[in-house]
Amino acid sequence: MSYKNYRLKTFEKASLCRNFENEVFKRVNEKIINFPVYLSAGQEYVPSSIAQIVKDKKQKPLIFGQHRGHSIYLSFGGNIVELIDELLGKKTGCTGGMGGSLSINSNKINMFGHEGLMGSNACMGVGACFSSAKPTIVFLGDASVEEDYVLASLSWAAKKELPILFVVEDNNYAVLTEKKDRRDWKAKDVAKAFKLESYDIDDQPKNIFSVLKKNLFKKPIFINVNTKRLFWHSGAGVDEEVKGDRLTLEKKFLGKKAEKIHSNIKKKIENLWKQRLEK
Amino acid sequence: METTLREVIKQITFKHLKKFKGQVFGQNLTGVGWVAGTLPKLYEKDGVIELPMADVANGGMVTGAALVGRRPFYIIRYQGYNWLNCIFIVNYACKSKEIWNKPAPMFIRGLSSEGGLGPVSTSSHISIFYKMPGIKIYSPMTKKEYTNTYRKFMNSDDVFYVSEHRKSYENKIEFKNSIKKNLDIILMPISVTRFEAEKAKNYLNKNGYKVGIIHLYELKPFILKKKWISIIKSSKYGVLMTDNDYVDGIIRTLAHKINEQTNKKVYVLGLKDKSAGYTLETSNFPPSALEIINKIKQIKVKKRL
Numbered sequence: 001m002s003y004k005n006y007r008l009k010t011f012e013k014a015s016l017c018r019n020f021e022n023e024v025f026k027r028v029n030e031k032i033i034n035f036p037v038y039l040s041a042g043q044e045y046v047p048s049s050i051a052q053i054v055k056d057k058k059q060k061p062l063i064f065g066q067h068r069g070h071s072i073y074l075s076f077g078g079n080i081v082e083l084i085d086e087l088l089g090k091k092t093g094c095t096g097g098m099g100g101s102l103s104i105n106s107n108k109i110n111m112f113g114h115e116g117l118m119g120s121n122a123c124m125g126v127g128a129c130f131s132s133a134k135p136t137i138v139f140l141g142d143a144s145v146e147e148d149y150v151l152a153s154l155s156w157a158a159k160k161e162l163p164i165l166f167v168v169e170d171n172n173y174a175v176l177t178e179k180k181d182r183r184d185w186k187a188k189d190v191a192k193a194f195k196l197e198s199y200d201i202d203d204q205p206k207n208i209f210s211v212l213k214k215n216l217f218k219k220p221i222f223i224n225v226n227t228k229r230l231f232w233h234s235g236a237g238v239d240e241e242v243k244g245d246r247l248t249l250e251k252k253f254l255g256k257k258a259e260k261i262h263s264n265i266k267k268k269i270e271n272l273w274k275q276r277l278e279k
Numbered sequence: 280m281e282t283t284l285r286e287v288i289k290q291i292t293f294k295h296l297k298k299f300k301g302q303v304f305g306q307n308l309t310g311v312g313w314v315a316g317t318l319p320k321l322y323e324k325d326g327v328i329e330l331p332m333a334d335v336a337n338g339g340m341v342t343g344a345a346l347v348g349r350r351p352f353y354i355i356r357y358q359g360y361n362w363l364n365c366i367f368i369v370n371y372a373c374k375s376k377e378i379w380n381k382p383a384p385m386f387i388r389g390l391s392s393e394g395g396l397g398p399v400s401t402s403s404h405i406s407i408f409y410k411m412p413g414i415k416i417y418s419p420m421t422k423k424e425y426t427n428t429y430r431k432f433m434n435s436d437d438v439f440y441v442s443e444h445r446k447s448y449e450n451k452i453e454f455k456n457s458i459k460k461n462l463d464i465i466l467m468p469i470s471v472t473r474f475e476a477e478k479a480k481n482y483l484n485k486n487g488y489k490v491g492i493i494h495l496y497e498l499k500p501f502i503l504k505k506k507w508i509s510i511i512k513s514s515k516y517g518v519l520m521t522d523n524d525y526v527d528g529i530i531r532t533l534a535h536k537i538n539e540q541t542n543k544k545v546y547v548l549g550l551k552d553k554s555a556g557y558t559l560e561t562s563n564f565p566p567s568a569l570e571i572i573n574k575i576k577q578i579k580v581k582k583r584l
Contacts, residue, residue: 062347098378105379112346113379115371123339123367124346130328131302131344131351152333156340159331 001056003209008257010045010052010205011250015262017044017071018247019269020080021231024070024087024101028236032277033087037101040071042230045246046169049208050137051075059217061135061165063111064125066118067102068169072139078106080269084276119144122153122166129162135217136164142224143174145187151194154222158194163217166191168224175233191222198222203246285448287422288317288388291429295352295386296326299433304328304341305354314354315390315448334363342372345383345438358389358442359399365408373413373438382436386429391444391523393471394555394564401555401563403470405442406528409499416499416529418442418470421453424496442498444471444523458491458507464516464575465491467537469498469530472521472548472565479571488575501533503540516578517543523565525550548574 001009021041027033040047048071054061065072073083078094086093086104095105095113105113112128114121122138129136144150145168157164168187172179191198197215201207203225211223228242251258295301296319308318308329321327330337341353355364365387372383391403408414415437419425425441432439454473457480458465468476473494483490491514493507511518518537520530526549534545548566555563566574 095379103378105381107380112381113375115374115378117367117370120339120367120371123336124343124371126336127340127343127345128347129343130340131349132347134347149333149336149339152331152336153340156331156333156336 003206006052006056006209007205007250008254010048011254011258012261012265013048013051013075014044014247014250015258015265016269017041017048017074019262019266020074020083021070023269023273025231025236027087027273035100036234037087037236038068038234039231039236040068040229042242042245043068043169043171043203043227044071044075045203045205045250046167046208046225046227047072047075047139049203049205050165050167050212051077053209053212053216057216059135060110061137061217062125062128062132063109063137063139064121064128065111065139066114066121066141066144067116068141069104069111069114069139070101073104073106073109073111076109076111078109078111080272081276082106084273088276119147119150122150125164126153126157126162129157129164130160133163136162138164138166140166140168141174142168142170142172142179142187143182146183151190154191154196155194157220158196162220164220165212165216166196166220166222168222170224170226171229172226173229173233187224188222196220196222198224200224201226203227205250281451282422283448284420284422284425284450285316287425288448289319291426292317292352293319293321295350296321299350300326301351302326302328302344302349303352303354304330304337304344306330306332306337306356308354314356315445317448318354334360335366338364339367339371341385342367342383345372345385346375346381351385353385353387355387355389357396357400358391358402358404361389361404361407362399368438369408369411369414373411376436377413383438384432384436385438386432387438387440389440389442391442391470393444393446393523394562395557396555396562397557398554402550402565403442403522403524405440405498406524408440409529409532414438414440414499416440416442417496418498419496420444420447420470420473421450423453428496442470446471446474454494456493458493458510460510460513461489462491462510462514463489464578465493465511465514465518466571467493467495467518467520469495469520469522471523475566475568476521476571478568479575482568482572483575490575498529498533501536503537508541511537511541511543514543516582517541518545519571519574519578520545520547521566521571522547522549526552546574546578
């Protein structure tokens, strides 16, 4: 696949995630969804870019996400209707109505649900990868990478040379506490100290593509991807307008074709939500 | 020569690795006596995996191994380390089947000492998990009980916590319940206190008391058999339970369950509510035969008054 095509395909995935999250935002404000939701709008380019690379490589990794998992689920091909149903607490949801927003799961795409202890998925991902020898992706946040057990997991993955990818979706905040108030080290440097191939990049698809195209699942890799979350840590709200939203920039760059894709997906998602709410 | 429990554990582990392609995880496995001689001398190529000295992460890694179906054994050298090692097991592996329909069957071997090892490593620490959903807890002290526990594990997709005691590894005998109607009191000991409870029962029965005993090793789920209920109901003073965990732990919970079903008093003797040191004077030991005898005498005197 050419890079141009990759970029457009990635946009399609990201657009699906963004439109989905916008609909969830509405439903939370309408009080149709009444439990905590963790929206990933603004950060969707991270899982979308990776999912597209994985798809092109015809791989089906084990996926260990955390609480902010809607975009991971959708990017890797999770069933949209089942996610809507999950957020509506229905038994037909991807986690049988038990998972809410935080603990979503999909056997179809090998995505393991999260229980709420930040960074635990790094340990489980490493264990699952070691014991199955299957390619594995672990998604973390810039806060959970500070957990001591995450660091121990990175170390063991390096020691055992596992086919695993660690992804830190770094939006600079732990709820509302900035990184500079929490630590004086970079995750990439720590990962490198454990002898992992490690990178610190922004969420441009070309950057993600370029660091993963060669060694993905051939050795353990760690990428810290700087990104921007649009909405609150939990729930549906906006503190301030975010400058440099990746989806907006990509849409502008890709032009009319992207505009059309985005608008079609928006309609599709709106209709799906409407249908599920009427059921 | 009759085999010991130690040998049986070793044989089961060997079979689990070779026949079922299982895995055994833990720290310091392949040295320091091969887990008190309970582990066959095998290495990573055989499925015996040395984990790093990262207790919290390790519990998560073993959960990952369980999620992909390797039915791992997880050896925790001192049950005091449960506090670190079992965080992700009780919060993820034990819930995974119910929430995500993804079972994470694993067989945790938690080794307990019997006093004299200071604040953390001295005793059993399984009460902390008793309240958690999705875990099964056993404390086999004999060969048959251990074999039965493993068989149940292989027919299940749950998390099994097997509370072992170093003192039991040399054991060659099987325990038998001793129950009949109209006893003075029935002992219901757990784990290593079963050895001392047997001694206490024998002594008391030779000295004019009528004492029965029901050996408990299947702790969760806990099933009070109909026969036991009727025996307890017919007893004069009820039940005395003993354990090597803190007195306000599992035995209080079980005592309450027994009381609910029999309407009889259930007394408890466990570790005292105090921190443990390292010496005879300062440690916190499980109830001895003498303490059990004295407790029963005291119950009898109080009842007469």
